[in-house]
Amino acid sequence: MTQQPVALLLAEKLEQQFPVGTAQHYLDGEAAAELRRLHREVEEISSENMMLGNHNKNLHDHVEQLRRMLEQLRAVNAQLLEALGEIEWSNNSRWQADRARAAIVAAKGEA
DSSP states (O other): OOOOOHHHHHHHHHHHHSOTTSHHHHHHHHHHHHHHHHHHHHHHHHHHHHHHHHHHHHHHHHHHHHHHHHHHHHHHHHHHHHHHHHOOOOGGGHHHHHHHHHHHHHHHTOO
């Protein structure tokens, strides 16, 4: 058996307290209606907070995934730079060697 929220329980008790037609019954009815309205608002806000929490978790997971991908790309880039730097360039490939050296300088941020 699920427990009834306090606001709804109080609303029920207020409505049952005084006979129908009395001023106090009317006031209690207004108070009960307000308690129910506030309860609905709390439920909506709780639901929105839960959705935002899930959204934030998804964003965090995505950022972590992108961070890991970036680290992998940096590692591959470092290997490529090392490999390019070790290539022996002949006079026949002077243009290729110049392009490779420029790429290495650019990748290292030495420009």
